[in-house]
Amino acid sequence: MSSGLKPFWRYYGGKWRIAPRYPAPVHDTIVEPFAGAAGYSMRWPNRNVILCDADPIIAGLWAYLIRTPAAEIRALPAKVETVDDIHGPQEARWLVGFWLNAGVSAPCRTPGAWMRSGDYSPCQFWGEPARERVARQVDAIRHWCIIHGSWESALDFAHDWHGISAATWYVDPPYSGKPGQYYRHHDIDYSALGQWCRNLHGQVIVCENEGAEWLPFRPFHNAKAMTKGGGRVSREAIWTNDAASAAGAA
Ligand SMILES: C[S@@+](CC[C@H](N)C(=O)[O-])C[C@H]1O[C@@H](n2cnc3c(N)ncnc32)[C@H](O)[C@@H]1O
Numbered sequence: 023m024s025s026g027l028k029p030f031w032r033y034y035g036g037k038w039r040i041a042p043r044y045p046a047p048v049h050d051t052i053v054e055p056f057a058g059a060a061g062y063s064m065r066w067p068n069r070n071v072i073l074c075d076a077d078p079i080i081a082g083l084w085a086y087l088i089r090t091p092a093a094e095i096r097a098l099p100a101k102v103e104t105v106d107d108i109h110g111p112q113e114a115r116w117l118v119g120f121w122l123n124a125g126v127s128a129p130c131r132t133p134g135a136w137m138r139s140g141d142y143s144p145c146q147f148w149g150e151p152a153r154e155r156v157a158r159q160v161d162a163i164r165h166w167c168i169i170h171g172s173w174e175s176a177l178d179f180a181h182d183w184h185g186i187s188a189a190t191w192y193v194d195p196p197y198s199g200k201p202g203q204y205y206r207h208h209d210i211d212y213s214a215l216g217q218w219c220r221n222l223h224g225q226v227i228v229c230e231n232e233g234a235e236w237l238p239f240r241p242f243h244n245a246k247a248m249t250k251g252g253g254r255v256s257r258e259a260i261w262t263n264d265a266a267s268a269a270g271a272a
Contacts, residue, residue, distance in 0.1 A: 026065040027159050028145075030087055031120035034127035034204055037061035037194055037229065040245050045262060047190035048225050053180055054192050055173035057084065062192040062227075067162050072184070074169040074176040076207040079116050079129065081170030086113030087156070088166050095157035100150045104132045117156070121148035127204050173215065177222070188224035197231045212236035219261070226263040237261040 029038045037044075038061030050070055052063050057073035057080060075081050098114055099107055105115040105122070119129025124136055124146070137147040144151035169179050173195070180186040195215060196208040216236040219228050230239050239259035246255055 027067050027162055028155055029059055029061065029064060030156055030159065031059055031083075031117060032125050032146075033059035033061075033120070034125050035194075035196075036125065038064055040243055040258070041065045043243055044192070044227055044260070045225070047192075049188055049190045051180065051184075051186050051189040052192060053176050053189045054194065055176040056193060056195045057081075057168070058194065060084075062194070063166075067166075069190075070184075070186075071163070071166040072169070072176060072180055072186075072189075073166065074171060074173060074179070076170075076172050077205070078170055079206070081168055082113050083116050083120075084166070084168035085170075086111065086117070087160055088163055088168060090160060092157040092160050095153060095160060098153060100148070100153050102133075102148065105129070106131070118148050121152055128206055173210075174218070177218075190225040190227070191219070191222050192227050192229075193219055194229040198234050198236060199231055220263070222263070226261075228261040230259045230261070232257040232259045234259060 029036060036059045038059065041062045042065060044062060047066050047069060051072065052066060052069045053072045054060050054063055055074045057075040060071070060073055063069070063071045063073065073084055098110065098118065102108060102118055105119045108115050108118055116129045119131065120126065122130040122132065122137055123134035133147070136142060145155055167179070169175050180189055195210055196203070196205045198210070198212050213236055219226055219237060228237055230237070232239070232241055239261045242258045242260035244255050245258050
């Protein structure tokens with residue numbers, strides 16, 4: 023297990039907490055075609071990381087984090103009543119907006135009820151500790167790439183632009199059942215995605231909820247959502263190809 027980074031923001035369906043349960047990457051390159059907050063790659067930040075997301079906010083936010091100097095992050099206001107208080111690039115408002123509520127799928131404009139209650143630990147919501155975490159970590163991802171596009175583009179990018187033949191593919195799409203509908207982009211052809219995953223070269227790890235049938239998933243882990251006072255349990259399932267199984271899949 024590498025030392026890893028902590029999440030740049032807390033994202034709905036983010037896998038950072040349970041990422042160590044998945045098979046460790048066996049390749050130098052990790053590709054996340056459905057990046058979100060890239061919970062898996064955050065555990066292995068020194069690899070060549072290629073992220074892809076169809077949501078322009080997610081892609082824009084990663085591009086911002088990859089290019090922005092730590093000093094610029096530290097210059098953002100630690101206290102905000104609304105993201106309109108931030109006079110900087112739009113991406114800075116998105117970053118802070120994600121930190122104003124727990125595990126949301128899009129940035130918020132004002133703090134949610136939990137943050138307003140003040141009853142939380144440092145780094146749960148935006149403030150000096152969260153800002154310092156982001157600032158301290160941005161230098162560790164300068165070598166990462168982000169593609170704004172649909173999952174299919176990640177393969178062309180890895181092969182044609184980088185000449186990468188085999189990689190560790192961590193595929194975490196919006197789930198085919200109801201939970202996936204909470205993302206701004208969730209219109210997926212799962213049967214095409216399943217075939218695509220089977221054809222990928224390298225180690226392939228695919229996430230879903232129990233009950234999904236577009237690949238022969240097996241039960242993996244019951245993950246608790248990090249909401250105030252406990253919350254729902256997500257019954258996670260997994261599919262791995264032979265290369266991933268040989269590398270010690272659960
Ligand atoms: C389950 S989340 C990924 C969570 C991520 N593993 C994490 O740890 O934060 C799924 C992501 O897929 C993105 N997405 C939805 N449709 C997409 C598509 N057609 N191509 C690429 N990304 C897509 C969503 O915007 C969302 O960020």
